[in-house]
Amino acid sequence: MNSQVFRLTLPILFGYIPLGMAFGVLFTTQLDYAWWAAPLMGLVIYAGAGQILAVSLLAASAGMLEVFIAMFVLNARHLFFGLSLLGQFRGAGWRKLYLIFGLTDETYSMLTTRIRSHDKAHEQDIDFRITAFNQVYWVIGCTLGAVLGRNVVFDSTGIEFALVALFIVLTIEQLKALGDAFPVWTGAAAAGVAMILLPAAHQLIGAIAIVTAVLLLQYRSMRSRSGTESSHV
Amino acid sequence: MSDTTYLIAFITVSAVATFATRIIPFLFFERHTEHPLIKHLGRYLPAAVMALLATVFLQRSADWSATVPGLDAILAGALVVIVHLWRRNALLSIAAGTAAYMLIRQTGILESGVVG
Known part of the structure; x- marks a missing residue:
């Protein structure tokens, strides 16, 4: 099973190691803290953009309230991820907290797109392994970057495109599985609107808020059409 | 606050803030898993x-x-x-x-x- 999970998560390995390294290099070259704090952050915070933001907050010796708000706002898009995984994670027992903890953009993408059998316990076990493998790649990247610092020799410029490619592939898979292009176009259009109107740091949350609002409206219009509107608020 | 204390506090606060964004839906919507709206969102x-x-x-x-x-x-x-x-x-x-x-x-x- 682990080799199957490894194959499934390979694209994330190609994305997370260089990105984790980018964070590690940034951490050791910008700050005076011990190198091990970088992998520690990958272990307990585990958020790509969040950790890069953390470097600038550390450099500025930001206050704790400021840190909390900044990290919460930057990661606020994750608030919406759980909504589509409530049923999938139900009954996962001790694994559930870790599944929730490890819900990065990439893990969320994998877990919601892959084909699932009816054996729920088995699928949750695979979800758990996918989440753990992904975090291992991330922590390895953070460690390598922090230890090597500026001495990174391999020219891996552009390898982080693996994550963009992964999102494209998963969009196609979602499209084929749903047989309905509406959510895909809504997502792309919402991203377009957010990119035009908002600064980079708020584009993802802005786009997800737009998408959720559109899906709510779609839900309401579907319900009013099917004439069962009165039963729920 | 010493440097190490600050760093540990910083990492703890960042970890809690990040985890909060991921767990909040499970805390507040768990009872509504079967609600048609939640199913609609889960699907699309x-x-x-x-x-x-x-x-x-x-x-x-x-x-x-x-x-x-x-x-x-x-x-x-x-x-x-x-x-x-x-x-x-x-x-x-x-x-x-x-x-x-x-x-x-x-x-x-x-x-x-x-x-x-």
């Missing part, structure tokens, strides 16, 4: 989120100061779509697109003379 939200992540990160990986702005990301992204529709092998599509993007970036063939 992933596709929409995937499309918006692809769009935002594709835009960010593009070089908008090149001779043809954004061509590097558009070419690599189009290659991913074509290879994926052709063979439907996720790893192959991702490898092809990433290799193309790395080649374009590292050789600088699409950059403008000014940026060089």
